[in-house]
Amino acid sequence: MAVVIVGAGMAGVQTAVALREQGYAGTLTLLGAEAHPPYDRPPLSKDVLLGRAEHSRFEIDFDELDIRLDLGRRALSLDVEARAVKTDDGDLGYDHLVLATGAAPVALPGQPDSAFLLRTQDDALALRAALRPGARVVVVGAGWIGAEAATVARQLGCETTVVEAAASPLAGALPAEFGERTRAWYAAAGVELLTASAVSGITARAVHLTDGREIAADVVVVGIGARPDNAWLAGSGIPLDDRGAVRADARLRAGRPEVFAVGDCASFPSARYGRRLAVHHWDNALQGARVVAANLLGGEVDYDPVPYFWSEQFGHMVQVAGSIDAGAQQVARGEDTVLWLREDRLQAVLTVDKPRDLAQGRKLIEAGARLDPEKAADPATALKAATA
Ligand SMILES: Cc1cc2nc3c(=O)[nH]c(=O)nc-3n(C[C@H](O)[C@H](O)[C@H](O)COP(=O)(O)OP(=O)(O)OC[C@H]3O[C@@H](n4cnc5c(N)ncnc54)[C@H](O)[C@@H]3O)c2cc1C
Numbered sequence: 001m002a003v004v005i006v007g008a009g010m011a012g013v014q015t016a017v018a019l020r021e022q023g024y025a026g027t028l029t030l031l032g033a034e035a036h037p038p039y040d041r042p043p044l045s046k047d048v049l050l051g052r053a054e055h056s057r058f059e060i061d062f063d064e065l066d067i068r069l070d071l072g073r074r075a076l077s078l079d080v081e082a083r084a085v086k087t088d089d090g091d092l093g094y095d096h097l098v099l100a101t102g103a104a105p106v107a108l109p110g111q112p113d114s115a116f117l118l119r120t121q122d123d124a125l126a127l128r129a130a131l132r133p134g135a136r137v138v139v140v141g142a143g144w145i146g147a148e149a150a151t152v153a154r155q156l157g158c159e160t161t162v163v164e165a166a167a168s169p170l171a172g173a174l175p176a177e178f179g180e181r182t183r184a185w186y187a188a189a190g191v192e193l194l195t196a197s198a199v200s201g202i203t204a205r206a207v208h209l210t211d212g213r214e215i216a217a218d219v220v221v222v223g224i225g226a227r228p229d230n231a232w233l234a235g236s237g238i239p240l241d242d243r244g245a246v247r248a249d250a251r252l253r254a255g256r257p258e259v260f261a262v263g264d265c266a267s268f269p270s271a272r273y274g275r276r277l278a279v280h281h282w283d284n285a286l287q288g289a290r291v292v293a294a295n296l297l298g299g300e301v302d303y304d305p306v307p308y309f310w311s312e313q314f315g316h317m318v319q320v321a322g323s324i325d326a327g328a329q330q331v332a333r334g335e336d337t338v339l340w341l342r343e344d345r346l347q348a349v350l351t352v353d354k355p356r357d358l359a360q361g362r363k364l365i366e367a368g369a370r371l372d373p374e375k376a377a378d379p380a381t382a383l384k385a386a387t388a
Contacts, residue, residue, distance in 0.1 A: 001024075001026035001027070001095045001096065002026060002027040002029070002093065002094050002096075003019065003024070003026065003028050003029070003094065003096045003097075003098065004029045004031060004092055004093075004094035004096075005028075005029065005030045005031065005097075005098040005100055006031050006075045006085060006098065006099055006100060007031070007033075007099070007100035007101040007102055007263070007265065008031065008032025008034070008069065008071060009032075009038065009041065009102045009264075009285070010040060010041065010263065010282060010285035010289075011102065011262045011264070011285035011286075011288060011289050012032070012038075012098065012100035012262075012263070012289075013030065013038045013058055013289075014285060014286050014289030014290070015098050015100060015260075015262060015292050015293055016028055016030050016065070016067045017060060017065065017289075018289050018290045018292070018293035019293045019296065020066070020067070022294060022297055023297065024293070027068070028066065028067050028068060029067075029068045029092065030062075030067055030068065030069050030070065031070045031073055031075060031085070031087065031092065032069070032071045032073070033072070033074040033075075034120060034122075035071055036055075036057075036071070036122075037057050037058075037069075037071070038057070038060075038069070038071075039055060039056045039058060039121055040056040040057075040058060040282075041056070041119070041282070042056075042282055043056035044056065044118065044119075044120075044123070045118055045124070045145055045149055045152065046148060046312055048121070048124045049118075049124050049127060049128050049131070049149065049152045050128075050152050050156070051128060051156075055121065073087050073088060074088045074232075075101070075232050076232055077232055077233075077234075077235070077236065078097075078232070078236040078238065079236070080236055080237055080238070080259065083095065083097070083258070085097070094258075095258065096258045096259075096260070096296050097258060097259045097260070098259075098260045098261070098292055098296070099233070099238070099246055099254055099259065099261040099262070099265055099266065100262050100263050101228075101232070101265045102229055102263055102264040102265055103119075103227055103228050103229055103264040103265065103280055104119065104227060104229040105117040105119045105222070105223075105224075106224050106225045106226060106227055108140065108199060108202065108224065110201060110202075111202060111222060112202055112203070112204075114202075114204065114220070115140075115220040115221070115222050116130070116219065116220065116221045116222065117221075117223075118145055118149055118221060118223060119226065127149075127221060130218075130219045131152070131153050131156045131219065132156075132157075132158070133156060133157030133158065134157060134158070134159065135158045135159070135218045136158070136159045136216055136217050136218045136219070137150075137153045137159065137160045137217065137218070137219045137220075137221065138161045138162075138163060138207045138215050138217040138219070138220050138221070139153070139161070139162045139163070139220075139221045139223060140163050140199050140202075140220065140221065140222045140224060141162075141163075141164060141222065141223040141224040141225070142162050142163075142168075142169035142170065142171075142179075142193065143169075143171075143172060143173065143223060143225065144170070144173065144311045144313075145223035146162055146164070146221070146223035146224075147162075147169065147170070147311065147313040147314070148311060148312065148313055149221050149223055150162045150313075151189065151191075151312070151313050151314050151315075153191075153219075153221075154189050154190060154191050158219070160190075160191045160192070161191070161192040161193075161215055161217075162186065162191060162192070162194070163194045163197050163207060163215065164193070164195045164196075164197065165196070165197065165198040165199070166195065166196070167195055167196050168180045168183070168195055169182050169183065169186070169193065169195070170182065172225070174320075174324065174350065175324070175326075175330070175338075178338065178350065182313070182314070183195075185313065185314035185315075186314065188314065189314045189315075191314075197209050197213070198210045202217075202220050202222075205217060205218070207220055226264070226280060227243070227244055228240075228243070228244045228245040228246070228264060228265045228266070228278070229264075229265060230245070230246060230265055233246070237255065238255050238256075238261075239254070239255045241267050241276065241278070243267070243278060245265060245266055245267040245278045246261035246265055246266045246267070247266075247267060247276075248260070248261045248262075248266045248268045248303075249268070249269065250268065250269055250302045250303060250304070251291070251300065251301065251302060251303065252266065252288060252291055252292050252295060252303050254266070260292045260295065260296060262285065262288040262289055262291075262292045263284065263285040263288060263289070264278075264279075264280045264284075264285065266288070268288075270304055270305075270323070271302070271304050272304050272306070273323045273325070273347070277307065277323060279305075279307045279309075281307065281308065281309035282309065283305075283307070283308040283309060284307060287303075287305045288303055291303040306321055306322055306362055306365045306366050307320075307322065307323055308320070308321045316352050316353055317353050317355070318350070319350070319351050319354075319358040320348065320349070320351075321348065321349050321358060321361055321362035321365060322346070322347050322348030322349060322361075322362075322365045323347065323348055324347070324350070325342065325347055325348070327342075328340040328341060328342045328347050328348070329342065329373070331373050331376055331377050332377065333376060333377050333378070333379055333383070334379035335352075336352040336353060336354045337349065337350070337351045337354050337357045337361075337379070337383075338350045338351075339361065339371070339376055339377075341371060341373060341376075343370075344371055344372075344373065344388055345369065345370055345371075346365050346369060346371050346376075347365065348365070349362070349365070349383075360382065360383040360384040361383055363384070364383065370387060370388040371386050371388055372386055372387070372388040
């Protein structure tokens with residue numbers, strides 16, 4: 001049997017490792033468009049950008065695991081009938097195929113080459129070289145990546161401004177009141193934050209806003225989101241959802257019994273949340289990979305995780321477990337923890353510098369536990385003791 005995994009990021013690498021761990025002994029090829037040895041992305045906006053680490057390569061002995069790394073080679077199209085991936089260096093046949101091509105960053109219309117994106121190791125090293133003390137840095141987007149990039153730019157002594165089109169930071173991901181709370185973090189770090197400020201263009205030395213303002217910039221970083229990197233699947237018959245993610249089923253199969261999809265490139269139906277989820281976070285790439293390996297080897301495992309992610313910004317650790325649903329009952333637990341309940345069952349928990357609440361909340365969501373909202377709102381009561 002031959003397994004081909006397209007995409008040598010977290011999801012692809014972990015699928016390969018999990019296949020070996022779960023006993024697969026056949027041919028295993030990991031195809032990756034980037035020429036670098038496979039690496040982890042979260043450190044790119046943290047230690048690598050800061051210069052505390054030179055790289056974030058996975059410490060995995062691929063030879064030892066008999067995983068064939070086929071790097072610097074891009075999949076261009078897919079013929080599911082012939083079971084062949086067409087690449088820029090010939091065809092690659094498979095018996096089982098795993099789609100793990102991740103996501104690509106969104107650029108602003110007409111964005112010049114001089115502006116930086118932050119998705120790859122090359123992006124991080126190029127940006128790092130530009131973040132010199134005193135440089136005027138404008139970060140477009142106050143989402144997760146923008147906030148982390150601004151944190152590092154400031155730590156490196158850059159004059160940093162963040163420009164956000166929405167009324168508050170993290171607007172796409174979290175309720176506005178939480179995003180508003182992070183405004184004080186920007187101020188404390190000495191980062192200027194301009195919200196409700198849409199960019200109309202970027203020129204060599206400035207970022208221009210739609211209201212006519214012009215912000216001088218030596219370095220511009222654009223962090224306005226990422227989209228599933230699935231253009232190469234056009235015409236293949238592999239189902240995509242309305243946001244361009246591979247539409248996987250509950251077992252992460254992608255339209256055909258021998259094809260799977262995992263990580264940032266895929267969405268899946270969650271019975272737990274009663275809706276389709278597309279999760280662009282590290283833990284999803286890890287957990288999903290294990291489920292793909294199990295099902296590829298004949299298992300019947302449904303993928304229904306409690307999504308989890310973290311972000312390190314302005315000296316704070318923000319963590320979220322679960323999926324935040326606008327209609328759920330929101331319960332504040334002191335200053336630093338927010339809970340979302342539906343019929344008293346915990347759906348999601350957000351914490352700032354409160355790892356214990358996060359860990360306990362995550363387990364309670366997994367267990368489908370019911371909470372007593374009054375007890376849960378009291379930070380003096382351990383969350384795990386707040387069950388109804
Ligand atoms: C800077 C940064 C910081 C992050 N920080 C955090 C964090 O703090 N916490 C958190 O939870 N998550 C974080 N994330 C998100 C997390 O890293 C991603 O969710 C995770 O990398 C997804 O893994 P993946 O394998 O699905 O996709 P990717 O890591 O994007 O890997 C996909 C790989 O496929 C390759 N590829 C794409 N198309 C093709 C093709 N046609 N042929 C061959 N290869 C192809 C790409 O080159 C890429 O290497 C961060 C992401 C970034 C970019």
